[in-house]
Amino acid sequence: MADEHAIEAIHADLRTRVRTFLADHDPAGVRTDADRLEFLRSRYDAGLAWVAFPVGHGGLGLGQSYQSEVDASFAAAGAPDNRPHANGIGLGMAAPTIAAFGTEEQKRRYLRPLWTGEEIWCQLFSEPGAGSDLANVATRAVRDGDTWIVNGQKVWTSGAHHSDLAILVARTDIDLPKHRGLTYFLCDMHDPGVDVRPLRQITGEAEFNEVFLTDVRIPDSQRLGAVGDGWRVATGTLNNERVSIGGKATVREAGMIGVVADTWRVRPELRTPELHDRLMKLWVEAEVARLTGRRLAQKLAQGQPGPEGSAIKLAFARINQQLSGLELELLGEEGLRYSDWTMVRPERVEFTARDAGYRYLRAKGNSIEGGTSEILRNILAERVLGLPGEPRVDKDVPWKDTAR
């Protein structure tokens, strides 16, 4: 840990910066959308957007642990925020990846409108033939001068229908083994070759999409990292994804446990001894998962996300599924009724939203999205515990010769 005096000095400096900024940009004067954007852009330029990012790109190069204080100060002053829920993929995955692997020009072009919410991002990774085996993506990017021509099909793309840009992994060399022939791109979702179609899911609605890419043109300046380096870049993105899916709850009884505990408290007539035993076990597990998340965040404040985040996501998925199942049993007759199977496009996805039936069904995705629990166990066993890897028959074979 850094010296306490140094940490206090940083906090004091941050408080001064925020105070000075708010004195120069009175949130009370923000009335129109244009005012709001102006305010957010200024906040970015002052380095007070994401303080862990580099100076000149919305940050001050500080630890992530300083962010919450800054956000709280702006919120307390009634300042508009950047509507982080509307751009979860952008903020949680695209931004850290661009910051880590982008050129100065790319950082300058993409990070500010990403943070302010002027440009919304989605993620074009998974394909029908590349789920857990993400390195098997078949979407092809073929070079044509300064441009890449992209063809293929992506799936499970949340928010694609209102996104402006996408992070994209595509195959640029079929003669190399699968991990080595991939390249990472920043794709314009408004390209005429991009066709977004809703993918209806287990809950009845469609948060995700299938995305068909037909002769989509991406300038080489929108390539992130070297040609053939896409796997390494994507791995950085995915570690951020696991942290962002598993590492959110910071207060006690946040998330699913809070929903079930509230029902328990206000509905004494539903309680049984057997459900009480299960509830208390899950309450303890949820609280310990929260503490484990806090502990990981404290570790991350000193370094980069590593595979340890996978352990938190494993617990998060299991606890959410067990709690939402428990809730249906607790509700009994009410648990047999479902709010609505109508196909809709939800504006915002909350695992704890809607009714108990929805929560139970949506939680099934928690152990699939962002890495299945089975793959996460492989990752932990191999990268943390050093156990031997799975047999990989396709690892050293040119991708074009593998069985698919």
Add this chain to the structure above:
Amino acid sequence: MTDLDLLYSEVEEDLRSTVRDLLADRCPPAAVIAVYDGDRTLVDPLWQALAVDLGLAGLLVPEDRGGAGASAREAAVVLEELGRAAAPVPFLTSAVVATTVLLAAGSDLAATLTASLAAGERTAVLVVPFTAAPFTAASGAEAPGAEASGAEAPGARLAAVDVVGPHTLTGTVTTVAGALEADLLLVPAYRDGRVTLYAVDAALVDRRPVVSFDMTRQLADVHLLDVEATPVLDDPDDPGAAERAIRAGLTAGTALLASEQLGVASWCLDETVKYLRTRRQFGRVVGGFQALKHRLADLYAGVESAAAAARYAAAALASGDPDLAVATSVAAAFCGDLAVVAAEEAVQLHGGIGMTWEYPAHLYLKKAKADQIAFGTPGAHRALLASLVHLPGAPH
């Protein structure tokens, strides 16, 4: 709920290395296994080395009373290492529980006794069954932050000993941990329906060793028959003082036992991984079979979670955080079960060798299972939590 530091400071890591080095040198598994066959030659010199040479007996005692002036965070690190080595020493019972009781008692006699404990001149024990929880669901009304939950249950009585003369005690306390190693007994005793605390010279007391499930913390039944005792806390004007001191000791013991359990679980995980990385069957390293890898990944996730729970309890204890009661019961409920899972997995995944007397896995299984029952079972702590966090059970 403040954001307590759940990691380890440099000082704590240094302390860990010192303790680990000494245990590697002075506490070999074969000598610990020998304890089960009645050979306790390891115990006294090891405790002397830890208590006096490293000064761990006085870790929690303030410097002006001859101690190291450290906090529960450091004591927790020591317990992690003692758990990893299954070390048969009375650190938890004397340097944590009994010492905390004396520090909380605050009387002149308590201060004198604390100094002698810190110097390693004496080893003490709080004479209660090892199963005694700091609070129970029935007595939970007394736990900080708990809702009133009815009358005290019969099992919640703190003492089985009575003050029968002016300074004479009679009674029997069964299943006491740390009594055999102690020369000073701190005995909770009833006088006129209130709890008092007396100091008794161990030499005057009939302590009968129990063949214990976990011989690395051998239990004893303690029989007191008209034994001469000195009052530590017996003031009719402050009738709750002794009970508060006793519960403080038990809370510290419970909160920090979680760190011992973390140490036990860490040993089980590390050694099982190490073994499965070398053991071969079917022409392959068996740690490459996915059925085994996935169990170890789950165990890793569990041990990381136990680390968070145990650190939170230690940090809450160290800072006197208002969340201490919840932190303690969460750690007890989670780490108690997790250590047992880790030890059971270690035995199973080692295959035949895990069942042998020669290989030390059984030390950890026995310790984990005994620790799970100590200071209240996980189920008892979940029941207490239900009252602490206002999630009451079904109406009767």
